[in-house]
Amino acid sequence: MTPIMSLWFSILLSAVFAFIISAVVHMLLPYHHSDFAKVPAEDEAMEALGKLDIPPGDYMMPYAGSMEVMRSPEFIEKMKKGPVVSMTVLKNGNQGMGGSLTLWFVYNVIVSIFAAYIAGRALAPGAPFLAVFRFSGSVAFAGYSLALLHNSIWYKMKWSTTFKMMFDGLIYALATAATFGWLWPAAV
Numbered sequence: 001m002t003p004i005m006s007l008w009f010s011i012l013l014s015a016v017f018a019f020i021i022s023a024v025v026h027m028l029l030p031y032h033h034s035d036f037a038k039v040p041a042e043d044e045a046m047e048a049l050g051k052l053d054i055p056p057g058d059y060m061m062p063y064a065g066s067m068e069v070m071r072s073p074e075f076i077e078k079m080k081k082g083p084v085v086s087m088t089v090l091k092n093g094n095q096g097m098g099g100s101l102t103l104w105f106v107y108n109v110i111v112s113i114f115a116a117y118i119a120g121r122a123l124a125p126g127a128p129f130l131a132v133f134r135f136s137g138s139v140a141f142a143g144y145s146l147a148l149l150h151n152s153i154w155y156k157m158k159w160s161t162t163f164k165m166m167f168d169g170l171i172y173a174l175a176t177a178a179t180f181g182w183l184w185p186a187a188v
Contacts, residue, residue: 001120002120002127007119010179010180011115013183014112014115014179015108017176018144021175022104025168031164034160058089059085059088062078086156108172110143111140111143114139114143115143119139123135127184129184130181132184133178136176136177138173141173145173148165
């Protein structure tokens with residue numbers, strides 16, 4: 001067993017590496033450019049939705065609210081007629097990235113803490129690189145990628161987008177695993 005406090009530098013450095021890699025992935029590589037598409041007649045759609053003054057939040061349309069309503073002929077007809085929409089409404093104006101980048105870094109640290117905890121409980125100081133890589137990388141991959149599947153399962157996000165995000169998670173997990181393997185404490 002390796003105490004988690006002896007892994008604090010690995011936790012922070014792996015979070016920094018995942019943060020930097022994610023910046024490179026999203027700013028320099030083009031494969032996420034097709035994740036979202038432009039709504040046809042965007043200006044008209046924005047004008048129509050803007051008139052409704054929808055507050056920021058997550059919405060479904062048509063909305064049932066209960067299983068009873070979902071079975072009603074009126075709701076079934078709305079679903080057939082469409083459009084069927086799942087949407088997130090953001091606040092108007094420039095969104096800024098500072099808050100999101102801060103939360104992303106905190107998330108990176110949290111994933112690394114879990115990777116450190118599990119690897120530290122399973123492995124002693126001086127464990128071989130590959131064992132550390134395997135434990136910490138598996139946990140980091142779970143933290144970065146597996147929960148993304150529900151977006152395609154339940155909210156019908158394109159599977160290609162989910163798999164691209166999971167691929168990103170694999171890259172972050174590999175960086176996390178390599179960092180822990182490289183900096184794992186030596187046997188005492």
